[in-house]
Amino acid sequence: MSAEPDTPSPAGPEPSPVETAVAITARLADRLKALLGRRRVQVAAGSLLFLLLALAGTGWDFRTLPPPGADVSVSPPAKPASREAARLLAERQRLETALRRKVPRGPWIVIDQTHNRLRLMRGDDTVLEAPCSAGSGMVLKEGSGGRVWVFDTPRGRFQVLAKLANPVWRKPDWAFVEEGERIPKDPGDRLEYGSLGEYALYFGNGYMIHGTLYERLLGRPVSHGCVRLGREPLREVYRQAPLGTPVYIY
Amino acid sequence: MRARCLPLAVAAALIAATGHAAPAAPGKPDDPETARLRAQVESLRTERDLASGKGFYLRLDASRQRLALMLQGVALDDYAASALEWGVPEVLFVNRAPGVDWDAVGFSKGRLEPERERDRIEVVAPPPVASPSPGAGPNEPVAEGPSPPPVPKSAEEAYSVPSPYRVVFAGGVALEVRAKGHGERNRSVFRRFADALGLRLSDLGTALGIGAKERVRLRVTLDAEDAASLYRSLPPDVGLVVVGLPAI
Numbered sequence: 001m002s003a004e005p006d007t008p009s010p011a012g013p014e015p016s017p018v019e020t021a022v023a024i025t026a027r028l029a030d031r032l033k034a035l036l037g038r039r040r041v042q043v044a045a046g047s048l049l050f051l052l053l054a055l056a057g058t059g060w061d062f063r064t065l066p067p068p069g070a071d072v073s074v075s076p077p078a079k080p081a082s083r084e085a086a087r088l089l090a091e092r093q094r095l096e097t098a099l100r101r102k103v104p105r106g107p108w109i110v111i112d113q114t115h116n117r118l119r120l121m122r123g124d125d126t127v128l129e130a131p132c133s134a135g136s137g138m139v140l141k142e143g144s145g146g147r148v149w150v151f152d153t154p155r156g157r158f159q160v161l162a163k164l165a166n167p168v169w170r171k172p173d174w175a176f177v178e179e180g181e182r183i184p185k186d187p188g189d190r191l192e193y194g195s196l197g198e199y200a201l202y203f204g205n206g207y208m209i210h211g212t213l214y215e216r217l218l219g220r221p222v223s224h225g226c227v228r229l230g231r232e233p234l235r236e237v238y239r240q241a242p243l244g245t246p247v248y249i250y
Numbered sequence: 251m252r253a254r255c256l257p258l259a260v261a262a263a264l265i266a267a268t269g270h271a272a273p274a275a276p277g278k279p280d281d282p283e284t285a286r287l288r289a290q291v292e293s294l295r296t297e298r299d300l301a302s303g304k305g306f307y308l309r310l311d312a313s314r315q316r317l318a319l320m321l322q323g324v325a326l327d328d329y330a331a332s333a334l335e336w337g338v339p340e341v342l343f344v345n346r347a348p349g350v351d352w353d354a355v356g357f358s359k360g361r362l363e364p365e366r367e368r369d370r371i372e373v374v375a376p377p378p379v380a381s382p383s384p385g386a387g388p389n390e391p392v393a394e395g396p397s398p399p400p401v402p403k404s405a406e407e408a409y410s411v412p413s414p415y416r417v418v419f420a421g422g423v424a425l426e427v428r429a430k431g432h433g434e435r436n437r438s439v440f441r442r443f444a445d446a447l448g449l450r451l452s453d454l455g456t457a458l459g460i461g462a463k464e465r466v467r468l469r470v471t472l473d474a475e476d477a478a479s480l481y482r483s484l485p486p487d488v489g490l491v492v493v494g495l496p497a498i
Contacts, residue, residue: 057343059453062335088287095294102323114405114483136402139372180376
């Protein structure tokens with residue numbers, strides 16, 4: 001008995017992968033052609049294309065401004081071109097001088113209450129930079145329907161109004177409420193010694209720059225609105241900032 | 251009577267029309283030097299007005315490419331910009347440039363977009379208890395003090411920073427701040443994607459004049475740390491003055 005010889009299949013030989021791909025592509029092209037022949041599809045494709053173009057061309061158009069070095073503020077000419085130019089030049093100088101005078105000549109203090117940094121400045125120079133603790137932003141509510149306190153440090157320009165060595169803290173109501181203590185009737189019971197550190201610089205509305213017992217928390221917003229400072233920087237600020245020193249808080 | 255009045259009326263109308271059509275003092279147009287000086291004086295006046303107020307303002311010095319947070323003429327923080335761009339809305343590839351004197355006034359009421367979210371810790375005070383009397387016995391129960399409040403987060407922990415973000419001012423001007431390099435932004439990938447999508451949609455809206463009317467946008471690229479620092483510490487209702495801007 002001999003083996004049956006291989007008989008070719010009626011469909012012919014198997015097409016190669018390339019031939020298959022070509023056939024599929026041709027079929028897809030035919031279908032696409034048929035699809036694009038329809039008016040509704042033409043309108044939809046056109047609208048989509050327009051929308052994409054419109055989106056690409058709608059928004060904001062930016063142009064780069066000259067980089068540093070390409071100085072646009074040319075120095076004024078030795079001789080102004082006209083009487084009007086001379087007047088404007090004089091006006092410009094007057095305004096520049098007025099603005100320059102706004103910068104304090106002596107020491108000034110800047111407090112970044114977000115990053116809890118204090119800088120002592122003199123003119124344009126930074127004399128000292130240290131971590132501090134500004135207001136926590138916490139809200140304290142006294143029971144139901146009672147008083148509400150928000151522990152924020154105020155922003156703006158202030159000035160040192162008083163300087164105190166070995167300050168004594170006269171505890172306000174919230175200090176007792178927060179601790180769950182009764183508010184004392186005797187004013188003497190409100191006094192607390194040592195908790196404000198060695199020095200305090202009062203800048204108004206009950207706010208001070210003072211020392212702290214919690215130096216490990218410096219750099220975090222944990223105070224009740226005052227600005228807490230470490231022992232050494234506080235000594236330096238107390239020594240260098242006279243009464244009237246501007247305090248800028250942002 | 252009517253016939254006699256007619257020429258008078260026509261003459262009056264002509265005079266009125268001429269008065270409206272011609273500027274009050276046509277004068278000679280400024281030479282470039284005078285025009286430049288005039289623009290400088292205008293921006294200095296604007297800055298003086300802002301410096302005389304009690305509000306914070308941003309000072310963008312285009313010639314030095316620096317952005318400073320100012321209060322009463324004093325720079326509280328100063329950032330170097332690595333790039334500065336000027337943008338106008340564009341619809342179907344046609345841009346809408348504002349008038350040449352768009353920056354002649356200062357801008358105010360700047361607000362952050364996306365807004366900076368601040369979580370405040372709220373503490374309800376415990377009911378007051380009398381302090382234990384000195385004569386109380388050792389076995390007498392003593393009321394426990396309140397637990398200490400949680401330590402608030404630092405700025406870096408509390409605020410996540412989008413990039414870009416904008417400070418949108420009243421008067422149709424916005425400052426867009428982009429971050430360059432890697433900084434601590436504390437913002438998830440999903441939020442960054444949402445930010446980008448939101449900004450693109452807002453760009454389309456503002457360009458088409460939907461919602462807030464924006465005429466000019468100044469784009470500043472800052473170091474990532476500086477961009478984050480500015481976002482976290484920008485006071486509310488900040489103003490803006492632009493100086494040293496070349497003729498565009």
